[in-house]
Amino acid sequence: MIKLISRALIVVVVSLVLQACGKLAPELSCNMARNSQKQRVAWTDARLPVKLYIHNSVPRKHHEDLKKAVEFWNNKSNQELFEIVSFFTDGNSSPKRDGYNMISWKDTWESENSTEQARTQLNWSKTSLYEADIVVNDHNFDYATFDEELKGKIVDFTSLMIHELGHVLGLAHNEDQSSVMNTKLAYGEDRQETENIVDVKSLSCEYDMKDI
Numbered sequence: 207m208i209k210l211i212s213r214a215l216i217v218v219v220v221s222l223v224l225q226a227c228g229k230l231a232p233e234l235s236c237n238m239a240r241n242s243q244k245q246r247v248a249w250t251d252a253r254l255p256v257k258l259y260i261h262n263s264v265p266r267k268h269h270e271d272l273k274k275a276v277e278f279w280n281n282k283s284n285q286e287l288f289e290i291v292s293f294f295t296d297g298n299s300s301p302k303r304d305g306y307n308m309i310s311w312k313d314t315w316e317s318e319n320s321t322e323q324a325r326t327q328l329n330w331s332k333t334s335l336y337e338a339d340i341v342v343n344d345h346n347f348d349y350a351t352f353d354e355e356l357k358g359k360i361v362d363f364t365s366l367m368i369h370e371l372g373h374v375l376g377l378a379h380n381e382d383q384s385s386v387m388n389t390k391l392a393y394g395e396d397r398q399e400t401e402n403i404v405d406v407k408s409l410s411c412e413y414d415m416k417d418i
């Protein structure tokens with residue numbers, strides 16, 4: 207029996223500019239993150255593709271998984287949404303506002319959040335995302351590469367990154383079974399082939415996505 211991991215994936219949203227000048231009309235969520243004035247936040251065309259930096263702490267065996275997660279989203283769009291700029295980024299891996307969209311690996315994790323597999327932190331100004339950092343919880347979970355057999359208590363790393371990159375684009379959680387943005391990712395669950403039309407529809411509110 208597959209055991210579900212509760213409250214597995216949580217996005218932490220940081221809004222730097224809480225109040226824009228003047229009052230702007232609220233927007234429908236499209237199942238995306240919204241700022242304090244209830245307007246959707248997204249990357250502007252000028253900031254696309256989102257440039258990703260992979261910290262040295264991420265095991266090399268998972269580099270191919272990251273490429274596959276990037277391809278997953280790029281294939282659903284009429285433009286490149288993501289680009290991996292560097293796989294070998296050194297320095298402090300803690301998420302911080304430094305202009306780099308960093309993916310890093312952590313072998314310690316707060317015990318009160320032990321069911322969380324990864325965390326994506328978004329930074330925006332008004333309605334424009336400008337930085338996102340992903341940290342992976344290596345303390346409480348084991349991860350499989352895209353071609354490894356998913357047996358036992360192991361999490362498919364590619365599926366996890368597809369989910370977190372969805373957050374990077376601004377997507378919120380969605381419990382629709384066809385979404386890759388479900389809060390719960392079961393051990394052994396593989397989302398690499400998910401059609402996720404529901405997510406593409408959401409992103410169409412902000413990005414140029416392929417027809418569905």
Ligand SMILES: [Zn+2]
Nearest residue numbers: 215216217379
């Ligand atoms: Zn999540």
